Amino acid sequence: MASVHPKPSRSLTRQVIASINTGSLGVAIGFAITAAALLNPFFITPFEVLLGRTLFLSMFLLLVFVASQRLPENRLPAWLPRWLFAVIAVGLAAPLGTLLIYIVAVGGRVSDVFGSSPRVTGFVITAGTALVLGLLITLTAQLREREARARSQALEFELERSRLEKLALDAQLDLLQAQIEPHFLFNTLANVQALVESNSPRAAGVLQSLIAYLRAAMPRLQEREPTLGAELTLVVAYLELMQMRMPDRLRFVIDVPTALHGQRFPAMALLTLVENAVRHGIDPSEVGGTIQVGARLAPEALHLWVHDDGVGMAEHAVPGMGLANLRARLAAFFEPAAQLQLQQAQPVEQRESQRGLHAEIIIPTASTP
Amino acid sequence: MNNVSTAVSTAVSTAVSTAVITAVSPAVSSAVSTSVGTALIADDEPLLRDRLAALLHKLWPELQVVAQARNGREAIELFDEHEPTIVFLDVHMPGLSGVEVARSIGSRARIVFVTAFEQYAVQAFEQGAVDYLVKPFDETRLAETVSRLRDRRAPTPPSNQELEPLLDALAARLRQPAAAPVHLQWIKASVGPSVRLIPVDEVIYLRSDEKYTLVVWQGGEALIRKTIRELADDLDPARFVQIHRSVIVALAQVAQVTRGANETAEVHLRGRPEVLPVSRSYVHLFRQM
Numbered sequence: 282m283a284s285v286h287p288k289p290s291r292s293l294t295r296q297v298i299a300s301i302n303t304g305s306l307g308v309a310i311g312f313a314i315t316a317a318a319l320l321n322p323f324f325i326t327p328f329e330v331l332l333g334r335t336l337f338l339s340m341f342l343l344l345v346f347v348a349s350q351r352l353p354e355n356r357l358p359a360w361l362p363r364w365l366f367a368v369i370a371v372g373l374a375a376p377l378g379t380l381l382i383y384i385v386a387v388g389g390r391v392s393d394v395f396g397s398s399p400r401v402t403g404f405v406i407t408a409g410t411a412l413v414l415g416l417l418i419t420l421t422a423q424l425r426e427r428e429a430r431a432r433s434q435a436l437e438f439e440l441e442r443s444r445l446e447k448l449a450l451d452a453q454l455d456l457l458q459a460q461i462e463p464h465f466l467f468n469t470l471a472n473v474q475a476l477v478e479s480n481s482p483r484a485a486g487v488l489q490s491l492i493a494y495l496r497a498a499m500p501r502l503q504e505r506e507p508t509l510g511a512e513l514t515l516v517v518a519y520l521e522l523m524q525m526r527m528p529d530r531l532r533f534v535i536d537v538p539t540a541l542h543g544q545r546f547p548a549m550a551l552l553t554l555v556e557n558a559v560r561h562g563i564d565p566s567e568v569g570g571t572i573q574v575g576a577r578l579a580p581e582a583l584h585l586w587v588h589d590d591g592v593g594m595a596e597h598a599v600p601g602m603g604l605a606n607l608r609a610r611l612a613a614f615f616e617p618a619a620q621l622q623l624q625q626a627q628p629v630e631q632r633e634s635q636r637g638l639h640a641e642i643i644i645p646t647a648s649t650p
Numbered sequence: 651m652n653n654v655s656t657a658v659s660t661a662v663s664t665a666v667s668t669a670v671i672t673a674v675s676p677a678v679s680s681a682v683s684t685s686v687g688t689a690l691i692a693d694d695e696p697l698l699r700d701r702l703a704a705l706l707h708k709l710w711p712e713l714q715v716v717a718q719a720r721n722g723r724e725a726i727e728l729f730d731e732h733e734p735t736i737v738f739l740d741v742h743m744p745g746l747s748g749v750e751v752a753r754s755i756g757s758r759a760r761i762v763f764v765t766a767f768e769q770y771a772v773q774a775f776e777q778g779a780v781d782y783l784v785k786p787f788d789e790t791r792l793a794e795t796v797s798r799l800r801d802r803r804a805p806t807p808p809s810n811q812e813l814e815p816l817l818d819a820l821a822a823r824l825r826q827p828a829a830a831p832v833h834l835q836w837i838k839a840s841v842g843p844s845v846r847l848i849p850v851d852e853v854i855y856l857r858s859d860e861k862y863t864l865v866v867w868q869g870g871e872a873l874i875r876k877t878i879r880e881l882a883d884d885l886d887p888a889r890f891v892q893i894h895r896s897v898i899v900a901l902a903q904v905a906q907v908t909r910g911a912n913e914t915a916e917v918h919l920r921g922r923p924e925v926l927p928v929s930r931s932y933v934h935l936f937r938q939m
Contacts, residue, residue, distance in 0.1 A: 437921070464742075467766040468695070471786035475701035526695045529720070530744075567721045567745045594847055597832045605851055620869065625838065625845035638847070 301347055305422075312418060313339040316410050323406055334386075334407070338378045342415045345374040346422070364423050371419045375411040379404055449613025452606045461498050472526050487525050493518035497548070509576070509585075510542030512551050516574060519552060523559055530569025531559070537576040537585075544583070547614040553603045554587035554640045561598055562591025562638055570637065583644045588626060590637040611642065619644045687713045687799070690732060692725035692751065693740035693764065698785065702738060702764070705789060709796045722746025726754050734759060736799060738783075741765040741820070749821045752780075757813060762795060780816060833886035837865055839872035846872065850889075854919060855926060856881055856898040866924075891935060893917060893928040907936045 313335040320335070321328050349367040357366060380394070383404050387393040394400055469491060476484040497515040513535065520533045551574065558572050570591040577584050594600075604621070611619045619642070626637035689706065693699045703715045716732040719725035722743045729737060729751075737759050741748040752761050763775065763782040775782040781795055837848040852868040862873040863881065882892045892898045905920045907928065915928035915936060928936065
């Protein structure tokens, strides 16, 4: 994967120059004037010269600071946090910059700087002041930058939250629109008609299932807290209707502990997966298969699954609105940590061609009070 | 078409107002007039097969339902075995669809399509010369079809050449969404011991080396064996764009593009730290309009 390395888009120098703004320039000049005023009583050097030196020093420190902030992440050793790197850089730059000024002042010979004790005192005082003020400003600047970053992160988070809310709202709206496919309804009605005409005793039960399904699938506004138990009633009603239609091809097993029935659960979430299993797994298969609906409460998460051993999902199978919509509804109902995972079911030995689909909803326990 | 329906209305005493016509070949037609009719019912739903058989027995006692098929493949097998004169064909069946079965039968028998509410299909039928029943249908509606099937002076049937356009239209209309080419929808990737199905909607970017391609999606990362080239051909170009010999990115995930050295560029992603390279030959994709 490492074959493609992004190259830095601009040179560091250009980036550093570009990121010096009037604000930081102002602080640096203020720093220089303050330092010059502070140092004036201790020096016989005229104030203008002193100010020139502190100005040079402050500009130098500013450049070092900005460079330390803009150095690309991959050139910084992993063990060294950026703030510490900036402190060390400025800490080293303060005496170095001062030394540079003194060397220039005495005409280029280092021995001349340290040969005279007043110069050494001057050097120490200047460097010390630069160090103290430089570090103070470095730390303050970093603190402010961190705050700004936190603010922008909070803003980004807020944006993401409102985006999710919009998605959830869209999903809810979609849910309110026609849920019942005419194809499903008319085919089911044709079967009910057949049962009624043949005076089958099964007709009453099947009608019951159809009513339960229609009532649940009808567009509706807020009603009492939806539960997993209610969802299972809907799933069973749907599966019974489908089994009436394809008795030789569809079998189903529901295995959800009764203790979980009271769990709050978004309406239609399991049904969407079961309908998907019928549409993409069982219905296209001549031999059909078994749909297993199950749930298990693990210490860290609630797992719910719909498993089929039908033909499985083709790579080009258009998933329909249902699945994408379900992801949004899960994220809205629980929290974004709730997941929907689809995987190929392990192939059954005798029927190598039928691989089936395993769809699992995982809800972290923290979001299921 | 026009003179055909005139023929029907003069032939059938009970005026049939709809322009529905039954397909029949001359050879079959003479067979019907001399011998007892035979029928094959093909539907994957047993209750509906039984009901149709029962109603046919009531409305047309002489007709023999010689076989019932549960899917398209069985329908073709049983047709070849029994050679019935009439075939009731459910459009939607597992394996081979009713349309494909009709193609195989051609004009060797009269075909009556049976379908649940499917607007597109019904539109196709109304333009073609094949009878159809819409589920759930009642006895009266079936009686109309039966009376047309029993009519000895049935009009000249559509030939294979006339049948083909109808079947083509049907096949195209049943395959929804109509017309749009189907792009890759799922990426199958091994994650641990299982094969995950990653919806392409959630893919952020794809990056390859010589052997594998790394898929980065909202739920994680996985390696697949498909090459960037195969994926580039198969993904929806309206949503994915190749930006480098080894990188494809989802357009919706691009936060900004910055210019780099040597006429290259870099793609920054929404809410992610990765920066993706845009090589020189793909930079034009991001040139300002």
